[in-house]
Amino acid sequence: MKRKLVLEKVYNPKLVEKKIYQFWEKSKLFNPDHLPKRHKRPYSIVIPPPNVTGELHIGHALNATCQDILIRWKRMKGFKTLWLPGTDHAGIATQYVVEKQLKKENLTRFDLGKEKFIERVWQWVKKCRKIILEQFKKLGCSLDWSRTRFTLDKEYSQAVKKAFFYYYKKGLIYKGKRPINWCPRCQTSLSDLEIEYKKEEGKLWYIKYPFAKNENSFLIVATTRPETIFGDTALAVNPKDKRYKELVKKKIFLSLPLIEREIPLIEDSAVDPDFGTGVLKITPAHDLRDYEISLKHHLPLIEVIDKEGKMIQVPADYQGLTVWEAREKIVKDLEKLGLLVKVEDYQVSIPKCYRCQTSTEILPSEQWFLKMKDLAQMAKKAVSSGMVKFIPKRWEKIYFDWLSSGKDWCISRQIWWGHKIPLRGREEVLDTWFSSALWPFAALGWPKKSKDLRRFYPTDVLSTDRGIINLWVARMIFSGMEFLKKVPFRKVFIHPTVLTKEGKRMSKSLGTGIDPSLLIEKYGADATRWGIVWQMMGGQDIKFVEDNIVMGQKFCNKIWNASRFVLPQVQDSKFKIPRKFKLKAFKLTLADKLILKALKKTILFVDKSLEDFQFGRAVRSLYNFFWHDFCDIYIEKSKSQLKDNATRETTKKVLIYVLLTSLKLLHPFIPFITEQIYLQLPIFGKKKSLMIENWPE
């Protein structure tokens, strides 16, 4: 009674992957509630919800693959596994994407009005979300789709409100007017973490500030921003600077060029005596350090730049100019007056909006803030005490450094897309990270006391990118501790960053990104996963090359063909392989013993590597075992053993045993092909799916 085998000579992922994914979805085994009884202890991961700003890139594919490997591995080990999918509304980022689309139609969000604009964003979000979730499926992710969440869905809003009022009542949220980062294009405040500094070639202008009582004497100030001169309310020198000691004692006043307002000369240790002339102009409204100094010395605050980035409260000639126009004009005017001493080339760090790359301004504005002192303290403790572990450990430093900086978090944004601040009369929204910070428990149903929350919180692992350790990870940790009294995850795996072959950042705008869908299309999902993981050797960057995916493709083909050899040998429908292969239980040849020993070693190594998040090592040992030990050596040897009556039966058993065990070990990494072959194995005692087979011991 022979069964027909339907294995093509060459493995074709296109004929397999879609079908297998449908089979999995139908089996409902992604859902922990439908796992067999043996799966008791919970193991959970919530996916870092991708922003609904476009398609997934290869970094997402890498991260998703890592998580799927962990989930599939733990599932086979008998855990009640939940991998929860979702997407992030990504406030300012998504709004910007839609604004860019409008721009192509020569429209702005103000042309549409708020209501129409939000409608438009939703249209985009629905489309985008579908594509993203579809991409995860193509990659083979065993996500529980019945629990999919979005950070702006109705239940999630309840969590955000609850969190806001909790902080508010506790006195941690306060309203205040102070200088903040402002993006003139997005028309919103930004937190410090949402600013990127870019080095640019600028100038350093040396400007004379005449004494108020004696126009022939003056101090020289070096500045990179002459246009803020109108907002100056003092000049400052370092108290240790002997050059200016006498003048400070005399309490002299300077006359501000162009408008002749009198300003004092003060001392402050924040001034670097070695920079320029050692004299600093203090512009409290438009510089954070100047603002700090002004508080100490009770200096007034004069705003001269408005939210559009234009000059205000300045002489008529300047009124309404952009800062760039004003700068040019001021320099010319100072030169005419003989107040410009010299100009030097100087490299400056320009603050940019992290979403639209527009130069931002510092300006005083009324915003909502979250007091960080106690929360930061708590977050630090979570890691220093070992309740949360970073892998690799070196990233903990980044985390601690930021938490020690101790600034309050500006949580209000003046954009339209996001969670409304839940207070009367307010038209602002919350920083998108305020809602992201609640993700590990809000996604599980909080503030309801849900069954999922009880079972799956805290989660086991957070796998994410190093770029958002402070923006997101730190905030999730203190949020979890504040609201649930427990850390949100026990391990933070910081995966390597995928760069181009040239070592450059992958970027959509530069056209250097690589679309994982194209790789899946060309090589199959398994090959893509295998190739990506192959490169994960613990460094902080991966320079992506397609070569490894070619190798993944060849490897899949090898597995396929090894199976094509083994399966016909065991066509007997009554064949049953032993659960465990005890070396002494059968009459084994030397070759048999060697392959079984090598297999045993591989099992241990893969297990240990996965415990340590050493995905690359695991994959390499599997490759060497399967290709060289099994195919090159054992299968070749088995050909003669199968011809010999004395060894035939045992050889068959060893062949199928090693194949099956290999499929189990390989399944977390390359789930499609292994499942496809598993389903065709002519053996007794099979499970419904390889997904829930017992992990080899």
Add this chain to the structure above:
RNA sequence: GGGUGAGUAGCUCAGCGGUAGAGCACUGCACUCACAUUGCAGGGGUCACAGGUUCAAAUCCUGUCUCACCCACCA
């Protein structure tokens, strides 16, 4: 200015104290018995540079250079 990581075969990387390895690419031979997305054989490297420690260094120490990425209130 501070920090992190990296510089090993043409390319991407492993090795991290004891005679230089993998994948891809390349050269030669072999399509009858799982697989030519294969098998066998082969070429190719003063392990960034300079010192030092050691019987022994790609591997440890010191310094230098180059690259990448973070962080920072040099106006």
